[in-house]
Amino acid sequence: MTTTSQKWTVETRTAASTVFAVIAAVAVIAAFAAPLFVSRSMLQDLFFILTMLMLAQNWNLLAGYAGLVSVGQQAFVGAGAYAMFAVVILGGLDPVLALPVAGIFAAALAIPTAFFVFRLDGAYFAIGTWVIAEVFGLLFAQWKALGGGTGTSLPRDATRDMFGVPFVKELFDTKSSAAADIVTYWLALVLALATVGFIYWLLRSKQGIGLASVRDNLQAARSVGVNASRLKLVVYVATAFGTGLLGALIYIQTARISPDAAFSVTDWTAYVIFIVVIGGIGTLEGPFVGVLVFFILQNLFADYGSWYLLILGLIGIVVMLFAPRGLWGLFTDKTGIQLFPIRRRLAGGPLVAHSREDTHG
């Protein structure tokens, strides 16, 4: 081997991603400070955006990276929400402490669920998850202690005395209900950072390479020792955890639950699918773009009722047919910019022409 003054390094960072990291850090600080300078209704909008973003990131990991196209994620939103209601109302637990319980409950349900739906291939997997969600909805509707088919509400003092609320109430000198909104918003923000961070870490890890290889060529991936079905199971259970926890958080804010709403395919899966498809499936950036488009469309067309969903469906179809990688995919194709770079590149070292001789040494 000849000696080289510079060493080869493997990098994923790009100039654009470094600039973005700085901007993102500023944005996150601003987002944490948001309760200081935005109105309560805007804070609720931000909460909604953050929760939809997280649902979208979870579904994107599942469908865009692991190839598990689920139409039944509402099963875990509902299960998490019901678990939270159960431990708060029946167990007297603090709603904030109920969040991890809800996540674990949803993840635990995902294991027997996987036993059934993993027997179905591709497209049939999609409908299989939908059946499971229906079954969950029907089963929770039988839970009379939580209101059965008509549902129930969180007791008022549960959120009023929730972890952090008295503190925030004093800090901002505001009412309990407004303080509860601030606490749930901060929780959503922390969770959003954790979700995006976890997914980014996962995709850059060994498991992430495994996932990409399974997606690109299952046979080749298996032949080099990637355990595809175990990877898929891990992703399925992990997203169930995230989705269940989110379901609980959303319903702390909503404070009223019914089986039809908690297991709604439109609210928790259809919107989420459109967000990911329009933004760009299989990219971390896509859900960010998608959720912004979704929020703008909702503000423009929400008064038109079913027209809004109809338009969203049409946009989804057009994007899938003509720009299957979504708006972010179009942007990356034109500019080559990646904000969450995953691709590994060789950097440093001598020029490429010399290196070829080196490798023979």
Place this chain on the structure above:
Amino acid sequence: MIWIDTIIQGILLGGLYALFAAGLSLVFGIMRLVNLAHGDLIVLGAFLILVLVTALGLNPFLATLVAIPLMFALGWGLQLVILNRTLGDDILPPLLVTFGLSIVIQNGLLEGFSADSQRISAGALETASIPLGPVTVGVMPLLTFLSALAVIVALNQLFYRTSLGRAFRATSDDPVTAGLMGIEPNRIFAVATGIAFVVVTIAALYLGTRANFDPTIGPARLIYAFEAVIIGGLGSLWGTLAGGIIIGVAQTVGAAINPEWQILAGHVAFLVVLAVRPRGLFPKGL
């Protein structure tokens, strides 16, 4: 005696589910496409028949005959213009496009017809019944079941006795080689979807005359159809009928025990079969 009656009602209900499932099964068998809008298309068909019945004063059966060519054309066009673009190795495009279609149809119908329950009136037939051995069965449920049998026989004849059926099977096996033999897969797919829409229209007639319907009930029909297909085993139309009957009987028996359990019992039957026989009861390498 009540139990025999319950089971017979369940078997007849199974005929309706087999009708829901036959179109889904046909399209999947030929082009490996799972249409998530299938249930909504059945509801769309029911609204089309309803409009023909109320606007032209037609008898529902006559209205169905008028609706059939319209629905065939719709299916043919849909496949040619949209769905053919989604076919390929990637499962995402067909799933997401048909899911979008499902949302578009549902909300289009909500906008056009509101969320009110509707019903296609079949006149005296609705309440007519005939004694059948120890029990009395409704004429409409019986007609539904017989129609399901007729549709399955007709589809099997079409598949195995005609040149179009041979083209279907050839394209299903290997579209590239079929193309070399002068078959245009895209046109074959369009005809297949058109035929599936004819079955959808027949299913729509019975959906609309037997019970109330509204624009939002499509997804549940898709799920019943899917369960029937999986229970029966992919590629077997008679298996699909058996699957439909199992769901139907499970639902009526469940409802007889506790009305709240009707739908749940059907899903549970499906999950049991999926756990025990993941490839269905009558798998066939179509």
